[in-house]
Amino acid sequence: MLRQTLLAATIVLTTTGAANASVDRSARPGGVYRLKPGIYVQKGVECASPPNAAIRHYDGRGISTAHTRACRARILSRRGSRYDVSQSCIDAGAGPAPRFTERQTITVPDALTFTLHTQGSGTTYRYCPASMLPAGLRSALR
Secondary structure: OOOOOOOOEEEEEOOOOOEEEEEOOOOOOEOOOOEOOEEEEEOOOOOOOOOHHHEEEEOOOOEEOOOOEEEEEEEEEEEOOEEEEEEEEEOOOOOOOOEEEEEEEEEEEEOOEEEEEOOOOOEEEEEOOHHHOOHHHHHHOO
């Protein structure tokens, strides 16, 4: 179920199992998928050192990768927490490039997690607070 509000402090479990609290000043969930805008990392990958292939960026309009930008999702149908969309992106992280369109199914169980299905089985991503990201990704959020 999508939470109507998020806690002012985000509690994060580190690999040692200790809890780390930090104030979360980022935007509230919203946009196309009702997700919290920011960086998402593939489930099972550390927020502190994700490879490019494991990173997704949600800006409220679409979900981009390290090699795409200006993504815009158009909802084709929605059933509960499952969205069938047509997403259009510029096919480069920077510089001129063509736009491409892809059909996707996005499942959003809560404001901090989504599963992306393009072909075959899906991949689950979880939100990473800016304080947990490497410096290069933190600066990309500004």
